[in-house]
Amino acid sequence: MLIEIKNLTKDYLMGEVKVPALKGIDLKIKKNEYVAIMGPSGSGKSTLMNILGCLDTPTSGQYLFNKMDVSQLNDDELSAMRNREIGFIFQSFNLLPRMSSLHNVEMPLIYAGVNKYERRKQSVKALERVGLAERMMHKPAELSGGQRQRVAVARALVTNPGILLADEPTGALDSKTGLEIMQLFDELHHEGNTIILITHEKEIAEYAHRTILLKDGMIFSDLQKNLNSKIEKQTP
C-alpha cells in the first residue's frame, strides 16, 4: 500500500472558533492507481490535498506513506518528503518566472543535492518526456499555457516521485490543451506513475480509474471505475 490514511482530521482555527475541515478520513491508495478526488468547494478536498502533499499536517489521525508515519515528521523532514515523493502540478503552473524551463525543472534536484551534471541530464530527460526538448531555454512567459503546464509536469516528474499530485491541472487551460494534458497524464499512468487528481470537473475526473467524492469533510463515495466503460467513453 502506498498511501494509508486512518481516521484523519483537520481543524482550522477561525479566531476563537474551531472549524473542522476534515472529519475522519480513511483512505488507501495503491501504487500505480489513478485517483480523482472530487467535491464542491468547502468539501475539504484542498485540505486533503495539502496533507497528502505534505504541505500541512493533520490535527489527528495517521498518514502512512510507504508505511512511514508522515504526521510525525518535522518541517525539514516534510520538505524532504515533498522533494522526493511528491510531484506537484498546480492549476496556475507555479513556475519561477525569471528562469528558463530547464532551470525550473532542475529546481527540485538542486534541493535534493544532485550534482550539476546529473541534474542537467535528468531535467533534459524529463523535458523530452513531456515533448518540450526544443523549449528548454525559454522562460515561462515565452511559452503557451499548455507548454507551461508541461514544464510543470516535467518538474514534478524529474525526481521520480511516489505520487503525482495534480490540483485542477486543466483549470487555467482551454479545453483542447486541457485534453492534451489529460492524455499526457494517461500516458504517465501507463508508465507506472501513481496519480492523484484534485478537481471539481466531472469530465476531468472521468480520466481517473477511481473517483473519491468528498462532502463536508468526509468521504461520500469511493467508486472504482469499470475499465471497459472508460474505453467506451474514449471512443464514442
Added chain:
Amino acid sequence: MDFEENIKVAIRGLIDHKFRSFLTMLGIIFGVASVIAMLSIGEGAKRQAIAKYQDLGVNNIIVRDKELSNEELEEVRAKFSLGLSLNDAYVIKEIVPGVVDVAPQAEKNSEIRYADKSSKSTLIGITPSFIKILNYEADKGTFINEDHSERNLKVCVLGAGVVKTLFQNQDPIGKMVKIDDQWLEVVGVMKAKALFTETVGELASRDLNNDVYVPLSTFHKRFEFDNKLTSEIKQITIKVDNSDQLVETAGLVRGILDRHHYNNDDFSIVIPFELLKQEEKERRIYNFLLGAIAAISLIVGGIGIMNIMMATVMERTREIGIRRAIGARKSDIMSQFVTEAVAISITGGIIGVFLGVSLSLGISLLTDVSTLIRVYSIIIAFGFSVIVGISFGYLPAKNAANLKPIESIRYE
C-alpha cells in the same frame, strides 16, 4: 541547496533589478568609501607626525635655552646663571647614565651672501656628533667633521633651501660664501628636509632648509652674538641608549642643570618621543571618532538593505511558496535571502572601496591634507560591509523562511 546556485540566483536578482539594487547599495557604497577616506586621512596625519618626530630623534632629549628679553637676561646673569654652556653638555655626557652622546649647538640669525644674492639664514655652530645624533645626511660633499672642528676651519654646510636661493643650478661645493663679515668655503649640501611647520613643545617652527652649519669652534671664534649676554650654547641634543629611560634621564638632566644654573629656570627640556606618544594618543581618539561617524553611515546603509529585502520577501512570497512545495527547507530559503543581502553589500562594498581609494587619492592631490591608504583600512571597511549585509539580511531572510508554504503558494 548548493551555494553556487544561491550565488547565481542572487546575482541574477541584482542584474534583473539593476536600478533598485544600485539604490540599495548606495548607503553601503558611501559608508565604505567614507570609512576608507577617514582612515586614510588619519593615517596620513600619523605618517606626517612620525616623520616630524623622527627628524628630532626618537631617542633624544632636547635641552634648549629659553628666549629671554634683555632685562630677563640681565636678571638671570645677576643671579649667577651663565645660561647653557659647553660645560653643561660635557657634564651631562660624563655624569648622566644611559647618555650615548651629546650635541651642543649655538645659533645666530645671519645673512649669507654669494655673488649678488643673499639669504636670511640661521647660522648653527655644531660638533661632529650632531650628524650622528640627528640622522642628518649630506646630499653632496661632506658634513662638518672632526678635522674641521679641531682646526676651527672656515667651512660651512648649506641647507637645501639656501642652496636654491644662492646657487640655483650651480654646484656650490668649493665656492666661498660670505656670512656676516666672514668668508667660508662650502664643503657640503644637506638633503631637503620636511618643513617644520608646527611648534613642537618649546621648539618653535622653522624651515630647516634655511640652516647653515659651521663648526662650533669656528662659530665661537669668528662670530659674535648681537647681545653679549647671550648664552654660549642654544641647544643641547642628548641621545639616550634606551627610549624607555627618556623620562628618568630627562629628570636627571634637569636636576644637574638646575644646580648649575642656580635654579634660574632659563632652559626647557623637550622629549620628542613623549610628545609623539601623547599626540598619537590624542589622534587615536580623533581617528576613532571619525571612523565611528563613517561606520554609522554603513549601518544606515544596512538598514536600507533590510528595508528593500523586507519588500523583496513580500514581493516574492509566491516564489518562496513554490520553492517550499518542491522541497526547499526553511534553511534553504534562509540562506538564499541572506546570500542576496550579502551579494548587495559585497557589490556595494567593492564599489565603495574604489570610491574610497579614489577619494583619498583625490584629497591628497587637490588639497594639502596628506592621506595614506593602508591595506588594513580597506579590509576593515569591506569586512564591515559584509557583516552589515549578513546582520541586516538576517531578519528579512528569517521572515521569508517562516512563511507557511500553503499560504504563500496561493499568495497573489
